[in-house]
Amino acid sequence: MSDxxxxxxxxxxxxxxxxxxxxxxxxxxxxxSPGKEWWMAFAVSSSMLFLGLAAVxxxxxxxxxxxxxxxxxxxxxxxxxxxxxxxxxxxxTLISAILFLFRQKWRTSVNRSAEAMTIFAVICAGIFxxxxxxxxxxxxxxxPYPNLRGPLWVNFRSPLVWDMFAIGTYFTISLxxxxxxxxxxxxxxxxxxxxxIKKKFYGLLxxxxxxxxxxxxxxxxVYLLLxxxxxxxxxxxxxxxxxxxxxxxxxxxxTTIFPPYFVxxxxxxxxxxxxxxxxxARTVLHFEEYITLHHIESMGKIIxxxxxxxxxxxxxxxxxxxxxxxxxxRFAFINRMFGPYAWAYWIMVSCNxxxxxxxxxxxxxxxxxxxxxxxxAINVGMWFExxxxxxxxxxxxxxxxxxxxxxxxxxxxxxLIGSFGLFLTLFLLFTRILPMIAIxxxxxxxxxxxxxxxxxxxEGRYVSAAHxxxxxxxx
Amino acid sequence: xxxxxxxxxxxxxxxxxxxxxxxxMDAYSPFPVDGLAEAIGxxxxxxxxxxxxxxxxxxxxxxxxxxxxxxxxxxxxVGGRPFNSWPSFIPITFEATVLLAALCAVVGMLMRNGLxxxxxxxxxxxxxxxxxxxxxxxxxxxxxxxxxxxKTLKFLESLSPANVTTVDP
Numbered sequence: 001m002s003d004x005x006x007x008x009x010x011x012x013x014x015x016x017x018x019x020x021x022x023x024x025x026x027x028x029x030x031x032x033s034p035g036k037e038w039w040m041a042f043a044v045s046s047s048m049l050f051l052g053l054a055a056v057x058x059x060x061x062x063x064x065x066x067x068x069x070x071x072x073x074x075x076x077x078x079x080x081x082x083x084x085x086x087x088x089x090x091x092x093t094l095i096s097a098i099l100f101l102f103r104q105k106w107r108t109s110v111n112r113s114a115e116a117m118t119i120f121a122v123i124c125a126g127i128f129x130x131x132x133x134x135x136x137x138x139x140x141x142x143x144p145y146p147n148l149r150g151p152l153w154v155n156f157r158s159p160l161v162w163d164m165f166a167i168g169t170y171f172t173i174s175l176x177x178x179x180x181x182x183x184x185x186x187x188x189x190x191x192x193x194x195x196x197i198k199k200k201f202y203g204l205l206x207x208x209x210x211x212x213x214x215x216x217x218x219x220x221x222v223y224l225l226l227x228x229x230x231x232x233x234x235x236x237x238x239x240x241x242x243x244x245x246x247x248x249x250x251x252x253x254x255t256t257i258f259p260p261y262f263v264x265x266x267x268x269x270x271x272x273x274x275x276x277x278x279x280x281a282r283t284v285l286h287f288e289e290y291i292t293l294h295h296i297e298s299m300g301k302i303i304x305x306x307x308x309x310x311x312x313x314x315x316x317x318x319x320x321x322x323x324x325x326x327x328x329x330r331f332a333f334i335n336r337m338f339g340p341y342a343w344a345y346w347i348m349v350s351c352n353x354x355x356x357x358x359x360x361x362x363x364x365x366x367x368x369x370x371x372x373x374x375x376x377a378i379n380v381g382m383w384f385e386x387x388x389x390x391x392x393x394x395x396x397x398x399x400x401x402x403x404x405x406x407x408x409x410x411x412x413x414x415x416l417i418g419s420f421g422l423f424l425t426l427f428l429l430f431t432r433i434l435p436m437i438a439i440x441x442x443x444x445x446x447x448x449x450x451x452x453x454x455x456x457x458x459e460g461r462y463v464s465a466a467h468x469x470x471x472x473x474x475x
Numbered sequence: 476x477x478x479x480x481x482x483x484x485x486x487x488x489x490x491x492x493x494x495x496x497x498x499x500m501d502a503y504s505p506f507p508v509d510g511l512a513e514a515i516g517x518x519x520x521x522x523x524x525x526x527x528x529x530x531x532x533x534x535x536x537x538x539x540x541x542x543x544x545x546x547x548x549x550x551x552x553v554g555g556r557p558f559n560s561w562p563s564f565i566p567i568t569f570e571a572t573v574l575l576a577a578l579c580a581v582v583g584m585l586m587r588n589g590l591x592x593x594x595x596x597x598x599x600x601x602x603x604x605x606x607x608x609x610x611x612x613x614x615x616x617x618x619x620x621x622x623x624x625x626k627t628l629k630f631l632e633s634l635s636p637a638n639v640t641t642v643d644p
């Protein structure tokens with residue numbers, strides 16, 4: 001982080017870049033024909049996508065009897081995947097909105113791709129409930145509209161309907177936020193490209209942006225407002241997702257701790273996914289000078305913090321189950337830890353609670369390979385967390401007579417693989433079409449910590465962060 | 476229109492132009508420069524108010540949608556609970572508030588900025604292409620009461636810019 005022995009803080013972007021260098025460096029991968037690595041990755045991800053498409057087609061044609069669900073376990077793989085993907089998305093909004101509000105300038109290198117990740121993750125998430133409906137062509141029934149069936153409305157008192165609203169809003173706002181951030185960069189690409197078709201394409205998307213400072217002032221105002229609106233939104237989304245469970249009476253679901261627990265878990269898993277993607281991107285596309293070790297370290301620290309919250313939530317949940325004196329509640333947790341699915345619980349604990357502790361060591365935080373491996377472990381762990389909560393709680397509820405086991409079928413596994421395929425394919429296409437790094441924003445932080453046009457930064461982070469830019473933005 | 480190669484220069488030039496009495500001018504830059512909009516005399520936008528109105532309309536319409544469905548259009552007695560069970564209408568009201576406020580913010584910003592804009596005279600200047608890359612421009616518009624082609628050109632040249640051009644309409 002900041003170098004306390006020097007008056008100047010260490011720069012966010014390495015390599016002493018000029019404004020023009022930033023444009024060139026970020027736009028270069030868009031001009032070059034994609035390398036061998038990109039094609040290999042694309043081949044793998046699109047194969048996964050097609051596997052998923054085949055599986056989805058089959059299960060839509062046949063019915064969700066192709067899944068391993070039974071009378072006892074009505075929600076399992078599908079909802080696990082849904083919650084997993086929604087959670088992934090939350091890191092993108094956290095980086096783009098919350099870190100923006102906290103004036104964490106290092107976010108500029110990663111926010112664009114993190115926001116893209118959010119959008120793609122929400123797309124992946126949205127697919128699962130729609131498939132789960134069994135008749136996806138009737139998915140529009142979840143939207144309240146005057147109809148000829150009464151009119152029969154959706155049940156506004158149901159968290160599932162709240163969920164539809166929350167995720168619909170979340171997707172729309174993420175998309176709009178992303179696009180607003182892209183406008184100036186699209187103009188940069190428009191003015192840079194020699195190809196006529198690309199000029200038309202970027203010209204159309206950049207809406208005639210000319211960099212006027214009147215425009216910039218309104219733009220910054222709106223960016224700030226959007227960040228302010230997106231922050232409570234992102235908290236509300238996962239809160240509502242957690243209510244899908246917490247408002248039911250299944251032991252192991254019916255807990256008041258769920259909203260904060262789910263939000264912390266979402267940010268935790270999302271940051272792990274951002275790290276996974278960023279480490280690949282910086283290596284393959286050679287963005288080491290933009291996505292520096294400092295960025296990876298900062299994200300590692302956020303992972304420690306949110307991982308700590310997740311661990312605390314696990315403990316609280318256990319404690320409350322034991323302390324409540326409710327035997328069903330207590331059994332649900334004993335069953336989690338020592339029942340037939342104990343392996344899933346212990347994968348979750350070792351990946352989410354134990355493995356992030358390694359990040360306390362600076363040596364680990366600055367070792368890119370290790371951080372990459374840890375991020376993968378957390379992704380796995382967080383997937384299992386949702387599986388543990390959703391499936392294990394359902395397999396053994398009140399009546400032993402109705403207990404059952406659940407195992408996913410190949411179709412369900414293929415669908416999960418397909419969602420990863422969709423996610424990666426979209427991300428790979430994104431790296432080819434749009435600038436992965438927010439060019440305009442990075443230019444604004446090039447002089448970060450240097451003696452330059454900005455007020456002296458020697459007084460420290462908060463002073464510098466709060467100067468002129470804030471009132472300028474608020475107006 | 477004068478071209479500058481750094482944010483400090485264009486900021487200084489804008490301040491001088493403002494002190495000289497020019498008001499109808501605009502500064503162009505690849506990223507927002509602190510204080511530049513203020514230097515050209517642009518101080519406030521009414522956007523936040525517009526967003527607030529959007530949020531209030533969103534909240535009211537979100538709540539009314541649920542109220543209408545549950546109380547007026549299809550009242551359904553579930554276990555003797557009130558039709559207007561407002562606490563469970565809050566989440567959707569909140570989402571509708573955020574949705575409408577944010578959409579108002581973006582649409583308002585685009586409208587006030589005149590975007591999408593297929594044509595603007597500044598794009599006629601060949602060098603202006605670099606505004607999205609690394610150059611900074613200060614443009615005094617012909618509609619300014621003090622504008623006089625020769626004098627203004629001379630004034631801009633006195634600001635030690637990298638280049639001065641006349642923008643064709």
